Amino acid sequence: MQKGTKRNIFVAATYAAVLLLGILLGQNYADEQGSKPGSTLVPIGLSSNTWKVQQLLNLVAEAYVDSVDIDSVQNGAINHIISHLDPYSSYLVPYESQRQTEILEGTFEGIGMEYFNLNDTLMIVSLINGGPADKAGFRVGDKLLKIGDERVAGMNISRESVEKLIRGRRGTEVYIHVKRDGEEMVAPIKVVRDQITVSSLDVVYMIESGVGYIKVRRFGINTAAEFKQAIIELKKQGAQKLILDLRDNGGGYFHMAIKMASEFFADRRLIVYTQGAHEERHEYYSDSTQGGNFATGQLVVLINENTASASEIVAGAIQDWDRGTIVGRRSYGKGIVQEQFDFSDGSTVNLSIARYFTPLGRSIQKKYIPNWSNMIDYNNMYNGLWALDTLYAHGMAFETQAGKKVYSGGGILPDIHVAQDSNALSLFYQDLIQYSFIEQFVYTRFTKQAPAYSIENFLQGYHLPDNEYGVFIEFVREEGFVISDRKKDELRDLIESDIEALVGRLYFGREAYFKVKNRNDSFVQKALEFLQPTN
Template identity: 65%
Template sequence: MQRGTGRNIFVAATYGATLLLGLILGQNYADQQGSKPVSTLVPIGLSDHSYKIQQALDLIIHSYMDSLDIDSLQNGAINHIIAHLDPYSSYLLPNDTRAQTEALEGTFEGIGLEYFNLNDTLLVVGLITNGPAEKAGVKVGDRILQIDSTQVTGQSLTQAVIKKLIRGKKGTPVYLQVIREGNLIEAPITVIRDQIQVSSIDVSYMIEPTIGYIRIRRFGLKTAQNFKTAIADLKKQGASRLILDLRDNGGGYFHIAIRVANEFFKDKKLIVYTEGAHEQKREYYSEGNGSYAEGKLIVLINEGTASAAEILSGALQDWDRATIVGRRSYGKGIVQEQFDFADGSRINLSISRYYTPLGRSIQKKYIPNWSNMTDYAHMYKGLWALDTTLAQTQMFETTEGKQLFSGGGITPDLHVSVDSNTLNLLYQEIVGSSYLEQFVYERFTRRLPAYSIENFLQGYHLPQQEYDTFIDYLAKKGFVINERKQEDLLELIQTDIEAIVGRYYFGREAYFKVKNRTDDYVEEALTLLKPLPSDTLSTDLDSSLPK
C-alpha cells in the first residue's frame, strides 16, 4: 500500500492488567509508483496519551521483584493491543516478517528445490527451472540422504530444520548426497545457493484454441509484470477471450492489484478509493493503456478470494468489464500498512477502508468474541467473530443496469454450487493427511515417463484398480470408507491423484491442467465464453458471401 504524505502514528500496547507499554511511531511513506511499500518506525518521544503507559513500564522494569525478559514483555504487549483492534491488524516477529516478505516479494536465497518427506527420506518432487539445484544436476525423483554433514534419512527432521539446512546466503555451497533410481551417487552434488524467484502466477496457458487461462495465487511484488507478460504470450497464441482465476487468492500488495486492474481498461477508470479516520479520501485510477482492454473476460472467485483480489474483482464487476463466476468472496474491505521495527518485527496495521468504484464496501461485519479470552493459551485465535451471512445493504447499479450490493464480499454474477463431496469431513481429512501424495510417490515415481505432457493430459486416467488399491491403502492407515462413499469420492480422488502424478512428471502447469478438466467453475466459464451457434452461423454465412 503506497502513500504520498507523511504523518505520525501513535500505537499503544497493553498486556493483561499490569503491563502497559507505549510506542510512538513515525511513518515514512513510499511514493505511489514505487516498486515496494516502505514504512519505517522511529520513536519520536512521549505524548500525554503515552506518559502513563511509559511510567507503568518504567515502574515494572525498575521495581518488579524478579528479573524480566523485556523483549518478551514488549512482544506480548504489542501483540495484545494489536490483536484487539480488528481481525486483520497483526504483530509479526522477525521470522514471521521474513516469511511474509518472501511470500509477497516472491524471492528467497536457496537452491530451488521442492521435496516431500517420504518415509523419512527427502524425495525431490519439483525443481525451479534453471535454478541452482537443476543446474547442479539434481533431478526429480532423487532421494536426499545427507545435506552437508547432516544425515536426513531416517531422522524425522522437522521442516524448519531441513529448511535451515538447505537455505543460506547467496553464493555459498550446499552438498547433497543422493540416491537416483535405486543407485547411490558416490560424489555429493554441489549446489551453489542463489536468489530464487517464485512467480505468484500459478499457471498461464491456452485452455481452448481462443481462450486463455491465468491463475494468480497472490498479488506479490512482480505479479503485475508477470501478468502482463502472460497476457502478451497468450495473445500471441491466439487468445481473444480470458479466464482469470482468483480463487483462494488471499490478496497481497494493494498497489499491485491496481496495476493488474489497469490491464483491463483502455480508458482512465476509477479502480478503488480508500478512506479512514486518519486518512483522507484517496482515489486510484487506471492509466488507460491496458494490454487486455478488449476481449471477453470471466473472473473466478470463491470464499478464499480476499482483500486485493476483491479490489480487482469489484472494479471489473462495477464497470461491467467482466462476468464474475463462482461463490461469494471472503469480504475483506480493509487496507493494511506495514510498519517495520529495527529488530525485524512488523506491525500490519489497518489504516483505512476501501470502496469499489460504485462506492460498495464489501467488508464483513465483525465483532469481538470476548468469551474466547478465558483460553489464555489461544487467547488471540478466534478473538474476532466474522458474520458469514450475506447482509446486502445499499444497492448500486452499473452502467449496463446490473444491480450490485454492498456488504459481505463480492457476490458473483453466476453462482456455482459447491460440490458437497468436497465439504465431506472424511475427504478433507484425507487431503490434509498427505496420504494422497504418499500413495503417488510410493507407486508412481520409479522412473519418469517417456511420453509428453500432451500425451499424459489426453490419455492418462487413473484406472479403477489403482483407485481400489488406494482405498485399501487408506484402510491400513485407519480410514475405513464404505462403498457408497467410495463411489461419491471416486471422481474427486481420481482427479487429485492424476494431478499429483502430472505435477511430479511435468511440473506445476500439468497439475492445474488436470484439475481444470473436471472443474465446475472452469466448465461454467468455458460455456459463457464459447460462441453461440448463431454466432457460428453468422460467421459461416459471412465467409460464403461474394467479395
C-alpha cells in the first residue's frame, strides 16, 4: 500500500444518526463520515503479509463447488478485517463513498426538494430557495404520486430508490406527478436537474443584542469560508460576543476544523497535533497572516455527547488556550484521524492512521479494545469494540495558562455543565421520536393552509394554541400509545417546543426551526446567562 502525494485527512464520528426526514435530492442533513478522494490503492503483487488472503480468493473463484460473486466475497473479507481494527476505520462501496463525498462537499446534482414519508406518501416539507424544484413550481405540502413512469405513492418505496429516480446529470429533466390540495394535478411538473449547494451552517443570526449565534452542522469543504463570512456579517450587525453551537456535529474534514479555529486567534497558535505508529508528529497551527475575524470578544462553545472529532478539535483548542468557555455535556470522545484510500472501482477504505492531541497534549479518545482476540469465538467475533466506559474517568491532568484544570481521556469535559433533561430521556418521548409522531402530527394538521403571519411575528410571538396539545395527545393515543395524565403534563413544554419549531421549519425554512427551538433551549439559556454583563 503506497500513499500518493495528495492526502485528504478527515475526522468523523461513526455513531448512527436517526434520520427523521429523507432527502430527494441526494443530500441528507445527518452527520456522516466521508472525505474527498485521496490516495489510490493499486495492485503491487503478493507479499509475505497478504499472500494467504489473495490465494484463498483465487481458490474460491477457481475451485469452489458453486459459482459465487467474487466481488461480494472480497467486500466481505475487507469488511471483516476493517471491523476488527477500531470503531472508525471503514470500507465503503462506490455508492457509499460518492454519497459521503457529496455530503461533506455540500454540492451534488439534484432538484432541491426534501420530503417526509407520511402514511406511505411522499410529502414535500422543504424546498431550497431558487432551486430547480422551487423554480418549477412545487410547493410545500405537495404529495408525490409518480416520478417519471414510476409510481411512488402507496408503494412503501425506500429513500435510496427515490434518489435513484430523482437524481441525474445536470441539465436532464424529470417529470413528477403531484397531488395538491387533495386533487391530482392534470399534468406532471417538469423539473430540470441542476447543481445544488447546501451550507454546512444550520443558522446564523443575532440571538440577542450584541450576541451572535452560529450553529455548524458538519465540517465540509466550504465550512471555513462560510464561517468566516458569517462572522463578518454578524460583526456588521453589532456582534461583540458569540455562541458557537457544535452540538450533534459529528465531524468532517480535519483541515476545515483547523481553519475555522483560526478565526478565534490573533496570532500563531498550535491548534492540534497528530501522531501514530507510522506517522511522525505533525503540528497544525492557526493562520497568523491576518489574524482571526473573531480574535477578541467573549466566546461560548456548546457541546454535547454527539459532538465529535473535528468539533472536539475546535473545542479542545479553545479550552486549552483559555480562549472561550465550553458549555454543555461531555463530548463524544473521538480522537483518531482517518485518511481515505481509493480503490480503482470507486470503493474506498477510510483507515485510522494517527491519534490527534489538543495543544496541551490531551488525547480525548475514549477507550476501545481491538477485537482480534475474538477470532476463535465465532459467535462473538463481530461484537462491538468499545470497552466499558459509562462514567467519566479523569485521565492525566493538564493546566491551562489561566490555571484551569483540564483532562485527557473520554471527550472534552465542559467548563459549565448542563444537566440532561429527564423528560427527553423518558421512554414515551423516545417512542415519539422513533416513530416520528410529532412530524406526522405537524404535517397532517399544518399543511392545509399557509400561515397568516410573517416570519418576524412567528419568531417573536407564536406559541401553540392551548387546544393543540390535547389534540396531539389524542392523536398519539389513537395510534395505540398509552400515556398517563401525569406524564402528559410533564412532557408538555418539551413536546410543544418541538411542534412549534417544526411548524416554523415547515412555514419558513430550516433556520426558523433553530430560532424557535433556541427560545427555550437550556444550553442556549445557560450560555446567554454566562454572557450577561457583570455589574
